[in-house]
Amino acid sequence: MRRILVFLVTVLVGVAAMNAQRVYSSSGSYQGEIRSDGRIYSSSGSYVGEIRSDGRIYSSSGSYKGEIRSDGRVYNSSGSYQGEVRSDGRIYSSSGSYLGEVRSDGRVYSSSGTYLGEARNVSRHKAAIFFFFQL
Numbered sequence: 001m002r003r004i005l006v007f008l009v010t011v012l013v014g015v016a017a018m019n020a021q022r023v024y025s026s027s028g029s030y031q032g033e034i035r036s037d038g039r040i041y042s043s044s045g046s047y048v049g050e051i052r053s054d055g056r057i058y059s060s061s062g063s064y065k066g067e068i069r070s071d072g073r074v075y076n077s078s079g080s081y082q083g084e085v086r087s088d089g090r091i092y093s094s095s096g097s098y099l100g101e102v103r104s105d106g107r108v109y110s111s112s113g114t115y116l117g118e119a120r121n122v123s124r125h126k127a128a129i130f131f132f133f134q135l
Contacts, residue, residue, distance in 0.1 A: 021033055021034040021035075021036075021119070021120070021121045021122040021126070022119070022120045022121065022122070023117065023118070023119050023120075023122065023127070023130055024117050024118045024119075024120070025117045026114075026115050026116055026117050031117065034050075034051060034122065034126065037050075038050045038051045038052055038053065046060075047060050048060050049065070051068075051126060051129070054067070055067045055068045055069055055070065055125075057129065063077075064077050065077050066082070066133075068085070068125050068126075068128075068129055071084075072084045072085040072086055072087070072125060074128070074129065074133050080094075081094045082094055082133050083099065083132070083133060085102070085124055085125050085128040088101075089101045089102040089103055089104065089124045091128045091132050097111075098111045099111055099132050100116070100131070100132060102119065102124040102127040102128055102131075105118075106118050106119045106120050106121075106122065106127065108127055108131045116131050117131065119131075
């Protein structure tokens with residue numbers, strides 16, 4: 001699960017854009033953004049993937065990585081259930097273990113209470129994908 005933090009936070013290092021959905025590390029450094037069309041950009045400004053309005057997630061090459069469904073359930077590219085994001089922001093693995101939470105202010109914490117970072121103008125579901133689930 002920790003690999004998602006390394007992979008997706010690295011992937012989300014981005015170019016500033018108006019009304020962008022931004023992600024920051026625990027140290028407060030800007031990690032990237034998802035633009036209003038769902039496209040994700042790196043620090044060099046290159047397109048690295050997207051989250052479509054239906055919750056499906058694709059890499060920059062167009063390969064399907066997984067999805068988050070409207071009920072908060074998360075699936076990887078092979079359709080395996082990975083866990084869920086509940087409406088209160090609490091995140092659980094497929095085995096029911098508590099992984100952490102995305103609070104209403106966008107701050108993200110692990111199950112042990114460690115501050116992982118923050119997602120500004122990002123839905124709890126998308127923040128959970130970035131910080132907790134590997135797709």
